[in-house]
Amino acid sequence: MSTLDIKQVSKQFGDKQILNKLDLEVHEGEFVALLGPSGSGKSTIFHMIGGLFTPDEGSIYIDNKEITGKRGSISYMPQTPSLFPWRTILDNVLLSQEINGKPDKQKAIKMLERAGLIDYQHAFPHQLSGGMRQRVAFVRSLLSPQSFICLDEPFSALDELTRLDMQNWLLSIWEEERPSVLFVTHNIEEAIYLSDRIVVLGEQEKRIIHEQEVPFKRPRKESITLTEEFLASKKNIYKKLRRISHV
Amino acid sequence: MIKRVTSPVLLIMFMIVLWEVSTRVLEIPKWILPAPTNILLEAYENWSNYEHHIYATVKLATIGFFASITIGFVIAMILHLLPKWKEALYPLLIVSQNIPIIVLAPLLVIWFGFGITPKLLIIILVCFFPIAVATIDGLKQTSPELIHYMKMAGANKKQIFLKLELPYALPAIFSGLKISATYSVMGAVISEWLGANEGIGVYMTLASSSFRTDRVFVAILFIMLLCFVYFTIILLLERHFLKWRREEHQ
Numbered sequence: 001m002s003t004l005d006i007k008q009v010s011k012q013f014g015d016k017q018i019l020n021k022l023d024l025e026v027h028e029g030e031f032v033a034l035l036g037p038s039g040s041g042k043s044t045i046f047h048m049i050g051g052l053f054t055p056d057e058g059s060i061y062i063d064n065k066e067i068t069g070k071r072g073s074i075s076y077m078p079q080t081p082s083l084f085p086w087r088t089i090l091d092n093v094l095l096s097q098e099i100n101g102k103p104d105k106q107k108a109i110k111m112l113e114r115a116g117l118i119d120y121q122h123a124f125p126h127q128l129s130g131g132m133r134q135r136v137a138f139v140r141s142l143l144s145p146q147s148f149i150c151l152d153e154p155f156s157a158l159d160e161l162t163r164l165d166m167q168n169w170l171l172s173i174w175e176e177e178r179p180s181v182l183f184v185t186h187n188i189e190e191a192i193y194l195s196d197r198i199v200v201l202g203e204q205e206k207r208i209i210h211e212q213e214v215p216f217k218r219p220r221k222e223s224i225t226l227t228e229e230f231l232a233s234k235k236n237i238y239k240k241l242r243r244i245s246h247v
Numbered sequence: 248m249i250k251r252v253t254s255p256v257l258l259i260m261f262m263i264v265l266w267e268v269s270t271r272v273l274e275i276p277k278w279i280l281p282a283p284t285n286i287l288l289e290a291y292e293n294w295s296n297y298e299h300h301i302y303a304t305v306k307l308a309t310i311g312f313f314a315s316i317t318i319g320f321v322i323a324m325i326l327h328l329l330p331k332w333k334e335a336l337y338p339l340l341i342v343s344q345n346i347p348i349i350v351l352a353p354l355l356v357i358w359f360g361f362g363i364t365p366k367l368l369i370i371i372l373v374c375f376f377p378i379a380v381a382t383i384d385g386l387k388q389t390s391p392e393l394i395h396y397m398k399m400a401g402a403n404k405k406q407i408f409l410k411l412e413l414p415y416a417l418p419a420i421f422s423g424l425k426i427s428a429t430y431s432v433m434g435a436v437i438s439e440w441l442g443a444n445e446g447i448g449v450y451m452t453l454a455s456s457s458f459r460t461d462r463v464f465v466a467i468l469f470i471m472l473l474c475f476v477y478f479t480i481i482l483l484l485e486r487h488f489l490k491w492r493r494e495e496h497q
Contacts, residue, residue, distance in 0.1 A: 050399040072401020082396040086414050086491045098410070099402045124491045144400070 002063050002148040002180045003028050004049070009058030010206075011044055018044045020206035021058070024182075024199060026148075031174065031181045033191035035237065036201030042184045045201075046152055049074055049182075062148055072100060075144030077151045081133035083125040089136055090121040096144035108143055115139050115173060131162040138170065142177060151183045155190070167193060168222065175219050188241070192216075192233050193225055200240050210240040281461040289461045290468060297462075301469055303445040307363070308435035308473065311370025315427055318371055319378030326379075327386045328408075344376050352441050366438035373434040374427040381423025385416025418492060421485040428477035432470055 004026040011019045018041040026032045036042050047053045049060055051071035059068045067073040075096060083092045090108060097103040112118045115135055125133055134154055141149050155163045167190060174181065174194075185191050191198050195214055202209035214233065216224050224230055263283050269275070270282040277285060322340070326333040348369060355365035389412045397407045439448025447466050454462030486493065 052398055076399040078396055082392050096400050099400050099406055
């Protein structure tokens, strides 16, 4: 049970306006992809939800409770796995629980099992491949007691093939658990393939300029990425991002 | 592992043999340079005469070392957690290392008498610095990426320190400990020169003033042995606590 509601949030760093009256909502159990060119303020949005920055104006709500400027209300998965090298995989996934209360080992082991990582529970992060480490980071965020998950371009550092594997893996886990997710990416295909709804952040407007539902049913198969419908969605978003009125 | 040990051992053996042969061939008097066999014989035969000196030094060095760890650590923590204090305190720390111990030692005796206090102060002065500096640097080097994660995950300052910064600084802290461990024995011996009634430092002074050069070398031998033992203990602890790191480098 968790929702996110960002209302009329503005943020300025010095003279530079980063966000201007941004509105953004994520409903219960929804997977929303936030698309935007780099430098459009995607990370700033995350930092404000995470409570690292306080917005100049506006408020942020999780489960209808105001969390503006308050830390620790979301579960977070960064761009890099950010695992602690001296902790085993099991201890790493327990970290988010340790920070916010009591660790539940049984639950962690169960989740590692489901994620296909159980054989590595006593291994150290450096013994795993890049993709595996990202899986561990995702399991850690799933185990976090906060149920709203923010994913910050989690696959951007992976090679194309690993990325595809990871997307499928993420879908399979997500479709079982169905947490509410805000997923930041600059990859249009990834956004369509994974999410229920896509919102596009305008570089000049500093707010959401476009929103569209993703028509594909779940569980999704990789084959949908080759359909006409997928391509049409992609074209539409591409136009909005590049500000082309007709292609 | 065996290979790593062989080459230094071979070198030391070679030097000892050279030493032994040259003292015999050149007929160097014992009070100028005794042969290694003389030294070992003296060490073996008179063990009961100097045994208590060694215990005294071990005790002093150990207490001093633990006091230095505590103080070095506390200073590092203060400087790390209170950056404003760092500006004021850091130059002072460096200055403390520039005071010649030889000059300071008699002063400490005037101020604190012949008890254990001035001796401990000397050891602390010599040993806290490597620990403090290594700890400060280690804490400072914490990966910003991981700090960012901790903040986003809602960790407070204490959690960030205990769960992230401290373990992250551990390799650096161990480097500092290794340096200080060896210094602590030297510090103890120097402090015993001040005026103690037992300790390797006392034994050494007595030996050199009575031209028992062989006993001076016995003292040196035990100082080296003690340093080696301290160093090894820290090394073993390091291996135990930084197991993940050793595996990473393999």
